[in-house]
Amino acid sequence: MTPTRVLIIDDSPTMxxxxxxxxxxxxxxxxxxxxxxxxEAREQIKALDPDVVTLDVEMxxxxxLDFLEKIMRLRPxxxxxVSSQTGPGTSAAxxxxxxxAFDCLAKPRRAADDAFGTLAETVxxxxxxxxxxxxxxxxxxxxxxxxxxxxxxxxxxxxxxxAPRTRPAAIGIGASTGGIEALTAxxxxxxxxxxxxxxxxxxxxxxxxxxAQRLAKSxxxxxxxxxxxxxxxxxxxxxxxxxxxxxxxxGASPMCSLVExxxxxxxxxxxxxxxxxxxxxxxxxxxxxxxxxxxxxGAQGALEIRKGGGRTIGQNETSSLVYGMPKVAFHLGAIEExxxxxxxxxxxxxx
Numbered sequence: 232m233t234p235t236r237v238l239i240i241d242d243s244p245t246m247x248x249x250x251x252x253x254x255x256x257x258x259x260x261x262x263x264x265x266x267x268x269x270x271e272a273r274e275q276i277k278a279l280d281p282d283v284v285t286l287d288v289e290m291x292x293x294x295x296l297d298f299l300e301k302i303m304r305l306r307p308x309x310x311x312x313v314s315s316q317t318g319p320g321t322s323a324a325x326x327x328x329x330x331x332a333f334d335c336l337a338k339p340r341r342a343a344d345d346a347f348g349t350l351a352e353t354v355x356x357x358x359x360x361x362x363x364x365x366x367x368x369x370x371x372x373x374x375x376x377x378x379x380x381x382x383x384x385x386x387x388x389x390x391x392x393x394a395p396r397t398r399p400a401a402i403g404i405g406a407s408t409g410g411i412e413a414l415t416a417x418x419x420x421x422x423x424x425x426x427x428x429x430x431x432x433x434x435x436x437x438x439x440x441x442x443a444q445r446l447a448k449s450x451x452x453x454x455x456x457x458x459x460x461x462x463x464x465x466x467x468x469x470x471x472x473x474x475x476x477x478x479x480x481x482g483a484s485p486m487c488s489l490v491e492x493x494x495x496x497x498x499x500x501x502x503x504x505x506x507x508x509x510x511x512x513x514x515x516x517x518x519x520x521x522x523x524x525x526x527x528x529g530a531q532g533a534l535e536i537r538k539g540g541g542r543t544i545g546q547n548e549t550s551s552l553v554y555g556m557p558k559v560a561f562h563l564g565a566i567e568e569x570x571x572x573x574x575x576x577x578x579x580x581x582x
Contacts, residue, residue, distance in 0.1 A: 234261040235358040238281035240272045240298075241265075241313070242290045246338065250285055250313060253347035260351055269293035269301075276306060282358040285350075286332075288314035288323055296326055303331040309357035313350070314338060318437075325441045328411040331552075333357040360408050360525065360553045399426050399542065400516035401463065401480065402579070403509045403532075405502025407433040407524025409552025411442065413572055414522070418450040418468060420576035425452055426518075427463035427485070429471070429478060429509070431502045433524065436474035443470045459489040471500040479508035496528035502556070506532025515540030520575065521566065523551035527559040534565035544578060545569045 237254055239262060241247050247265050254260045263279045266272035268291050276284070284302070288295040299310055310332045316323040318337035327335055334353050402425070406413055410432045421428065434442065440456045446468065447454040455461075457469040457478050463485050471478035476489040477500045488508075495501035502521070506529060509517040519536040521529045523546055533543045545557035545566035550573070560566045570578055 232259060234259050235355050236261050236263045236279070236282045237354055238263060238272070238275055238279060238284045239265045240267075240269070240284060240290070240295075241287040242267050243287075246287070246313075249339075250347065250350070253350050254354060257351035257355075260354060267291075269295075269298040272298065276302075276308075281308070283309045283311060283333075283354050285311050285313045285354070288312065288316045288327075296323065296330065299327060299330050299332060307331070309333045309360050311336065311350075311353055311357050315340075322441065324438065325411075325445055328438075328442075329415060329445065331409075331412060333360055333408065356525070397516070399518035399579075400513045401485070401509055402426050402428040402518045402520065403502075403506045403536075404428060404430045404520045404522065405432075405506065405524070405529035405532075405556065406430070406522035407498075407526065407528065407553070407556060409523035412552070413546065415446060415449055416572060417522070417575060418446055418452065418454070420573075421450055421452050421468065422576075422580055423451050424466050425468075425580070426465060428452075428468045429457070429463070429480065429487075429505055430468060431471045431478060431498075431500045431505050431529075433498055433528070434473040436472070439470050439473045446470070457487040457489065459487060461487040463487060471505065473500070475499060477501055477504040479504060480512050481508065485512060496531070497526060498528050502529030503532040507535050510535040510539045510541060513541070517541035518579065519543045520545075520579075521557045521560045522546045522572070523553050524556040525553050526555055529556050530560035530563045530565050533560045534563055537565055537567060543567045544575055546575070547571050 239247050239250050251262050263281055264275045266275045286295050312327045312332050312335040315338045317335035324335040443454050443456045452466055454468040456472050476491050479488045481488045496503045506519045517536050519533040537543045543566050545561050547569040548554040550571045
């Protein structure tokens with residue numbers, strides 16, 4: 232098996248040593264280089280073409296987030312932020328994820344801390360996400376070859392014929408890797424007065440409140456972190472909190488329910504759990520959307536919506552950072568139509 236090749240970028244020699252030690256303990260990871268600042272790192276990336284980069288936030292000369300933006304714009308590759316500033320819920324972590332970082336880990340505060348216990352596995356998952364980054368870079372730089380009306384692969388006439396149908400009573404959206412950026416772009420086009428929209432984005436505990444606040448600033452609709460017993464209303468997006476509970480919709484007067492239970496499809500909260508609840512509560516008036524992400528979470532839930540007469544949409548491969556979740560759902564027969572990210576709002580609302 233070809234090892235995962237990693238470049239470590241951190242201005243602290245001690246921290247580079249600790250990160251390298253944690254990664255070398257996994258026999259399938261190779262440290263190909265180290266850099267103490269962004270300028271040295273740029274040359275190392277050109278020369279070594281690593282599979283994954285670990286990146287600090289605080290560095291001399293150029294801050295890590297500025298360098299991350301340049302990486303994603305000029306030479307996209309998986310980046311794992313490793314910094315004292317990228318703990319759960321921090322603004323730096325949310326900013327890094329929005330720019331395109333694969334994940335964020337906090338540096339240990341004490342020598343006894345096991346902060347790097349998940350680093351090796353995170354790096355290997357990041358390496359697996361490398362496919363599709365070039366397409367995201369092209370989209371960011373306005374390099375799409377087709378005009379907006381045909382970016383989903385359909386001619387304009389066919390697109391016009393596929394007009395939005397009956398307005399859904401509720402919308403469920405699932406996303407994972409790449410979802411921070413995808414949801415930010417999608418909900419910026421969500422209209423005021425939209426049906427209640429419930430979102431599961433795979434994030435660790437502590438990240439979702441800050442992400443909800445970020446989405447609220449960039450979207451014309453109200454965005455909140457869901458709370459148990461919160462009524463669902465038009466014009467509001469409800470983001471499932473990360474942690475130990477699943478988000479469902481229940482009740483004759485529909486409301487959010489946060490249920491402590493085992494992970495489903497490997498996740499908690501799970502997209503499958505949310506979409507199953509929408510299928511049960513709203514039937515053919517429900518709409519499920521599966522966005523970019525690894526794994527299969529959401530496929531079974533989307534299938535239940537479609538079996539019940541509801542509508543389902545999957546993000547297409549070209550616009551997905553990781554074409555995993557929508558691909559599995561599509562091949563299961565759970566997705567009615569696959570669309571480019573920028574076409575989804577039009578397909579739902581006709582705007």
